Amino acid sequence: MKRTAIAAVLLILLLSGCFFLSRGLQSATDRLSREASAIETAVREKDGNRIGRSLESFLQSWERDRPFFVALCGRTNCEPIDTVLAAIPIWYEVEDTGELLAALSQLSSHVSELWELQAPRLTNLF
Amino acid sequence: MLITLWRTMILFIAVTCSLRFMGKRQIGELQPSELVTTIMVSNIAAIPIENPGSPMINGLLSIALLACLEVLFSALLLKSKKLRGIIIGHPRCVIRDGTVDQRELRSLRWSIDDLMEMLRSSGTFDISEVLFAIVETNGSLSIYPKFSKRPATNGDLSMLDIEPPASEAPPVIVVADGELDRNALGYCNLSERWLKELLTERKLKLEDIFLLSCNRAAEVHIVKREKKA
Numbered sequence: 001m002k003r004t005a006i007a008a009v010l011l012i013l014l015l016s017g018c019f020f021l022s023r024g025l026q027s028a029t030d031r032l033s034r035e036a037s038a039i040e041t042a043v044r045e046k047d048g049n050r051i052g053r054s055l056e057s058f059l060q061s062w063e064r065d066r067p068f069f070v071a072l073c074g075r076t077n078c079e080p081i082d083t084v085l086a087a088i089p090i091w092y093e094v095e096d097t098g099e100l101l102a103a104l105s106q107l108s109s110h111v112s113e114l115w116e117l118q119a120p121r122l123t124n125l126f
Numbered sequence: 127m128l129i130t131l132w133r134t135m136i137l138f139i140a141v142t143c144s145l146r147f148m149g150k151r152q153i154g155e156l157q158p159s160e161l162v163t164t165i166m167v168s169n170i171a172a173i174p175i176e177n178p179g180s181p182m183i184n185g186l187l188s189i190a191l192l193a194c195l196e197v198l199f200s201a202l203l204l205k206s207k208k209l210r211g212i213i214i215g216h217p218r219c220v221i222r223d224g225t226v227d228q229r230e231l232r233s234l235r236w237s238i239d240d241l242m243e244m245l246r247s248s249g250t251f252d253i254s255e256v257l258f259a260i261v262e263t264n265g266s267l268s269i270y271p272k273f274s275k276r277p278a279t280n281g282d283l284s285m286l287d288i289e290p291p292a293s294e295a296p297p298v299i300v301v302a303d304g305e306l307d308r309n310a311l312g313y314c315n316l317s318e319r320w321l322k323e324l325l326t327e328r329k330l331k332l333e334d335i336f337l338l339s340c341n342r343a344a345e346v347h348i349v350k351r352e353k354k355a
Contacts, residue, residue, distance in 0.1 A: 003197055007198050010190065072183060074179050079179075
């Protein structure tokens with residue numbers, strides 16, 4: 001009976017823990033997506049100062065949340081973001097807007113993939 | 127490489143804890159749902175070890191979830207006889223009144239060789255000695271021999287009037303490798319003073335004892351520790 005009670009409590013804790021982790025992941029990916037869109041807008045408007053600022057902000061957020069993303073989504077899913085992030089400053093330096101926009105679009109899709117893979121949806125279940 | 131070692135260690139602890147939590151049955155004879163859980167737990171534990179890129183939290187969460195579900199499911203099965211019948215099944219009688227029930231054997235998909243193998247592993251080599259044989263839900267075979275082949279009991283030998291031994295309870299290990307087990311001493315209703323006196327009488331120290339077993343009648347068996355070469 002004691003074991004059953006422990007199992008019931010543990011199950012509730014697991015479910016609530018997963019719920020909060022899932023919400024945390026969603027809000028973190030949303031924040032990153034917003035910041036990636038801000039860089040994209042700044043690039044389209046060719047506002048050099050804003051590009052630098054938003055890129056800096058994105059990198060800070062990514063560095064801060066990276067361990068959380070690695071723990072929940074795995075290193076395999078985080079590595080593509082690191083690769084794109086390494087390429088973005090190069091395109092920014094050479095002022096190749098086309099490549100920069102393509103890299104930013106890749107970045108957005110990789111970021112949203114982090115959530116898409118873990119999202120509690122029926123499509124992810126099967 | 128170091129990460130793989132850490133992951134293996136963490137998952138080993140997680141799987142061990144989950145099996146311990148699920149109870150002794152997981153380690154010995156398994157029911158179908160328990161077997162499924164055990165297989166799943168071992169497979170889930172292997173994924174993060176093999177693939178360092180995959181998040182370990184998924185494996186740990188799944189193991190914890192399976193252990194919880196198994197315990198809750200067992201509790202549910204304990205409450206509902208109907209559900210127990212559906213999930214675990216019922217014992218099946220394959221030899222009834224000394225006759226092999228061939229229809230039951232077919233439904234179990236057991237050949238006569240399988241039945242003979244099970245009989246032999248239970249220590250019965252002659253099928254004609256068996257009155258009833260029941261296949262239990264965990265797959266083991268329980269045998270009830272015919273009257274002439276049943277081992278005689280004290281009751282059969284009319285020995286019930288004879289005084290039983292001082293202690294029918296089995297002996298327990300009180301000292302193992304020089305270490306005293308106070309719970310075992312308590313089980314024998316003996317005190318540490320009694321042990322001290324016994325050791326003095328035998329000119330021994332606690333460290334000299336490799337094994338000391340004792341029953342409730344204070345009958346002891348001592349194995350001395352071998353001297354190191």
